[in-house]
Amino acid sequence: MSLRYYLTFIDEEPQASPDAFGSRKRGASCPADFRSKEEVRSMWTEACREQALFRSQVAQLRERADHVRDNSQECNTLTAPSLGSVGHPQLCRRPCAHFAKNAGCPRAKHCAFCHLPHRHVSLDKRMREQLASCSEAELLWTLRPHFQRHALANPAAVGFQELLDRNLALHHPQPALPRPSQSWQLLEKRLVRLPLAALVGLCFRVSGHLPGLLQEQLRDFRTGDQ
Structure with missing residues (x-):
């Protein structure tokens, strides 16, 4: 018999009762796991991949819902x-x-x-520097798909797209746009969230008549002179 000191008590050392496999019997609530480490690692990697995919899908659905909600709240002069x-x-x-x-x-x-609630969406410093480094043609061709998207969702935006397309056809042949790097993809995602008025504002640094025409179109819409 051997003694031990355990939890401030001196008692007899318990004797292990080996089972048929020569070890202590596993509790019924904790079954043995016969999977290898490679199988467990593979299952964990797959679970992480699925979780990342679900998060991406939820983010896309949230952006679509915000876009639908914003379009449904459009106000007119009345x-x-x-x-x-x-x-x-x-x-x-x-x-x-x-x-x-x-x-x-x-x-x-x-x-x-404006007296209505706004979602705060703006370009950060790096995104502004990216656009500032573009030529006028690169800037306008980068913004063109976003003008088209607004024109498809809102008839009031068609006039802005027509002004941009006319200017591109006359003065700015389509250049070779930068390769889609990670920073450029982040910029594109932010441009998707910008309101049309903010996209119009990005065109104001372009030379020629386009900034004045866009500003006049915007003023006519706001005053109801269209």
């Missing part, structure tokens, strides 16, 4: 709560500072800024 809210959320002006502070706007419906 339903807009302020002059700056016309065309919300794609063609309105920037948010009113009074509403950003949860305070009432003293100008009410005559305010030149």
Whole structure:
């Protein structure tokens, strides 16, 4: 008999009762795992891959839902709560500072800024530098698919696409666009989320008549002169 000190007590050392395999019997609630390490590693890798795929699908569905929700909330000159809210959320002006502070706007419906909620979407520093490094032709051809997407979803955006296409046909033959690197793909995803008014603003650094024509088109839409 051997003694042991266990949990402040001195008691007899328990004797192991070997089973037919010469080891302690495994509890019924913990069955043996006969899979190899390679099989376990493969199952874990596959589970991680499926989880990443599901997360990507959820993110895409969320973006589509936001796009549908935004288009369903578009305001015209009759339903807009302020002059700056016309065309919300794609063609309105920037948010009113009074509403950003949860305070009432003293100008009410005559305010030149938007009185409706906005999703904050903007380009970060690296994305702005990427666009700044593009030539005028590269910039406009990069933005063209996004103008087309807005034109398909909103008839009010067709005029902006027509102005851009006319300018490209006259002055900017299609160049060889940069290869789709990871940073460029991130830029494209952010451009998808930008409202049409922000895309129009990116065209203002181009020389020629295009910036003025786009600005006039935007002003006519907001004032209801179309």
